[in-house]
Amino acid sequence: MDDFLREVQCLFEAPLQPANLHALSGKLQQQFRQMLQSSNICMLPSYNHTLPTGHERGTYLALDVGGSTFRVALVELGGKERGNQGMQITRMRSFRIDNAERALKGHAFFDWMADRIQDTLAEEDYQLSHGTSALPMGLAWSFPV
Numbered sequence: 001m002d003d004f005l006r007e008v009q010c011l012f013e014a015p016l017q018p019a020n021l022h023a024l025s026g027k028l029q030q031q032f033r034q035m036l037q038s039s040n041i042c043m044l045p046s047y048n049h050t051l052p053t054g055h056e057r058g059t060y061l062a063l064d065v066g067g068s069t070f071r072v073a074l075v076e077l078g079g080k081e082r083g084n085q086g087m088q089i090t091r092m093r094s095f096r097i098d099n100a101e102r103a104l105k106g107h108a109f110f111d112w113m114a115d116r117i118q119d120t121l122a123e124e125d126y127q128l129s130h131g132t133s134a135l136p137m138g139l140a141w142s143f144p145v
Contacts, residue, residue: 055081057078058077058136059074059075061075061137061138062074062075062137062138063137063140064139065113068096069094070095070113071092071093072116072120073093074091075088075089075090076090091120093119093120
């Protein structure tokens with residue numbers, strides 16, 4: 001049984017070896033480069049001009065747009081200072097992205113997203129504790145940006 005367990009462990013860990021991860025990374029970069037040159041819809045431009053530092057503190061709105069689900073979360077960040085919790089999700093809601101939403105044209109999909117965000121923020125306990133002040137936001141897509 002020990003030999004079998006070692007064999008299974010080897011098979012599962014083999015792809016995680018640094019050489020294999022570097023090869024995978026190189027292949028992804030090659031595919032991204034090819035698609036950027038041949039497809040105008042494969043990747044969207046990113047307008048991020050700064051990256052998080054880890055010192056962010058306060059309430060943030062986190063959005064995750066997947067192929068079938070849109071997630072809206074409120075996240076409390078405590079920064080890197082000693083004694084802080086780091087990060088805590090205080091509220092998260094998931095919304096199914098069905099064919100009707102996928103078929104929305106132009107700004108209509110973003111309007112749908114905005115309505116789901118408003119639904120999440122309109123809940124009573126959030127309004128009572130945070131009011132209507134602007135929230136910093138992070139956005140993740142399920143495809144390369």
